[in-house]
Structure formats: C-alpha cells, structure tokens
C-alpha cells in the first residue's frame with residue numbers, strides 16, 4: 001500500500017512538472033508529418049500542405065534519385081538491419097568503403113562510422129580522455145558534446161561562446177593533466193555562426209592540446225569540395241579530430257570521426273558507443289557514399305544553397321529581425337521569451353510555413369527563437385512565401 005502511494009506521488013510530480021513546462025511555453029510535443037513525394041521541402045499535416053524551413057537536409061539529398069537508387073541497389077543483398085554490432089558481424093564492405101571515402105573527403109588517414117552523430121560524440125570523447133585529462137569546450141557546443149563530457153571522467157571546463165582569451169586562461173592551467181582536448185562546433189547549430197578555427201588552432205599548438213571539431217552543420221555546406229569549414233580554412237591537417245554526421249547535408253543517417261590511424265584505432269578499441277550498439281545498416285552506408293560523391297562533384301548545388309541563404313538572410317535582416325551573427329544556412333530569428341517564439345511559430349504555421357520554436361534548454365534562457373534553415377531544394381516560390389509571411393508578421 002505504501003509503495004502504491006509512493007508511485008502515485010511520483011507520477012503527480014511528473015504531471016506537475018509537465019504543467020510547469022506548459023505554463024512557461026516550454027512543453028514539447030510531436031507533430032506527425034507526412035512527406036510529399038519527390039520533395040524534401042514540403043510536408044502534409046492534417047490534410048494541409050506546409051513548406052519546411054527547419055530541416056537540416058541542406059542540399060535536399062535525402063530525396064536525391066542517386067541516393068534512392070543506392071538504397072534500392074543494396075537492399076536486396078544486404079537486407080535492412082545488420083543484426084549485430086561492428087565488432088561482431090555488423091561490418092560489411094559498405095562500411096569499409098564509406099570509411100575510406102570519409103577519410104579522403106576529410107583529408108585524414110582513417111575514419112570510423114557510428115550509428116548516429118550523437119553516438120559519435122559520445123564514443124570519441126569518452127574514449128580519448130580519462131580521469132587525468134582536461135576537456136575545454138565552447139559553451140554553445142551541441143548537447144551531444146556536453147553529454148559526452150559529462151559521461152567522461154575528465155575534468156571539464158567551459159569557456160563563454162567564442163571568448164578565446166578565456167580559452168587561453170584555461171589552457172594556461174592545463175599542464176597538470178595528461179592530455180587536453182579542446183572541442184568546438186565549427187558551425188554552431190542554433191546560431192549559424194562560425195568558430196574562430198584559425199585562432200583556436202594557434203592556441204592548441206601553443207599549449208600542446210588536441211583539437212576536435214564537430215562539422216555536423218558545415219559538411220556539404222563549406223569548402224571547395226564541400227568537406228567543411230576545416231577545408232574552407234585549409235586547416236584539415238592541423239585539426240586532430242574531425243567529426244560529423246551523415247544525417248544533415250549528407251541526407252542519410254549516422255555519424256563519423258576522421259583522424260590519424262592511431263586515434264581511429266584507439267576509438268575503435270575503447271569507444272563503448274561504437275562497440276556496444278548495432279551497426280548502421282549497409283543501405284545507409286551506400287546512400288551516404290553516394291551523397292559524398294554528389295557533394296564532391298556538384299558545386300552548383302552548393303551555389304544554389306548559398307544564393308538562397310544570402311537572399312533569405314538579407315531580406316529577413318532588412319525587415320528588422322535580429323538574425324545574430326549567422327553566416328550559414330542556419331538563420332535564427334531571436335525573439336526572447338519562449339511564449340513569444342511559440343506564438344510566432346504558430347503564426348507562420350497558420351500561413352503554412354513550418355518552423356517550430358526553439359526554446360530553452362536548447363538555447364539560453366531569454367533567447368528563444370525561430371531557427372530558419374535554408375536548403376538548395378527550396379524553390380523561388382517557397383522562398384517568396386516565407387518572406388511574405390515574415391513581412392506580414394512584422395507589420396501585423
């Protein structure tokens with residue numbers, strides 16, 4: 001009886017916390033969307049059609065005929081699931097082919113594929129550090145990096161967003177640790193701004209630290225071959241560890257790390273989120289391989305992405321919205337309180353534009369926003385529709 005009462009009390013605590021979230025505009029729920037055939041930018045919800053300006057499918061590759069063909073061509077032989085983890089029987093020739101492709105795409109000796117980008121960050125960070133290590137991260141790094149640092153046994157220090165004098169102060173105290181790992185997103189996922197990579201490289205060299213960057217939002221977007229911001233700044237050789245995801249511009253699913261052979265071998269041997277999870281399906285390795293091929297070959301696709309990005313950002317800023325320091329296809333409209341962001345998202349939704357509000361804890365308190373993302377797949381009509389709805393909102 002006592003136990004039953006305790007259980008009711010715990011459930012009441014959950015319900016009360018959920019009500020608090022609702023009252024603060026912080027409650028999250030799922031919208032079940034039906035994709036429309038042959039477009040990555042339009043969906044259907046409750047019988048109505050909406051244009052998406054929130055997906056990370058920056059090049060529209062998730063629907064590219066070559067990726068779909070790659071999946072169709074492999075599924076018959078390889079099936080859907082792999083049935084085991086990488087070190088048991090879950091490594092196929094497609095995993096190996098993709099890893100070789102990623103290593104050359106990132107100009108590194110070796111690469112390793114994970115089942116998601118989140119798992120990649122967990123696996124890399126927890127295996128490369130121990131209780132005698134120091135990890136230093138930018139405050140706005142992605143949640144998967146923060147959680148990985150929490151899970152590691154290392155000492156964690158955080159510097160305010162892009163404040164390199166603070167990073168240097170922390171590095172000055174790094175001598176007592178066996179190794180120091182600096183980690184930063186290259187493109188910050190909620191602000192669309194860039195890490196000052198050249199300066200961070202200078203600091204990491206001065207203090208003998210390792211540098212790891214997360215190129216989740218830069219891969220397929222930056223660089224002459226679309227490899228990322230490290231390529232754009234010609235820093236690939238100076239950055240020790242480059243990770244990314246296959247789920248954004250690459251249009252598929254999975255995560256990866258590219259680095260020296262020794263680092264990759266170490267992560268393969270020590271990374272629990274690599275060792276103890278079922279491997280990525282081979283059909284998705286084949287799709288990602290094809291996507292990287294397209295990214296390397298098709299400059300016009302990236303040019304289209306950048307033309308739309310510049311147009312949308314310039315127009316939104318001219319309307320008087322605060323777009324922060326965005327210099328990428330991630331364009332935030334920062335509105336402040338969570339409830340205001342929810343209201344704005346609802347206004348756009350009523351006008352058939354789908355951009356959910358991003359609220360704390362995903363972004364700092366008081367900086368709730370609409371995170372608009374642009375894709376090479378957006379048509380001129382869709383872009384005009386977005387801009388005219390935002391203009392109406394501003395004047396309304």
Ligand SMILES: Cc1ncc(COP(=O)(O)O)c(C=O)c1O
Pocket residue numbers: 116117118119121142144185189214216217245246247253254255
């Ligand atoms: C910067 C960054 N790193 C890592 C991830 C995780 O990648 P995935 O979605 O493949 O798990 C994301 C995805 O949201 C991200 O934005």
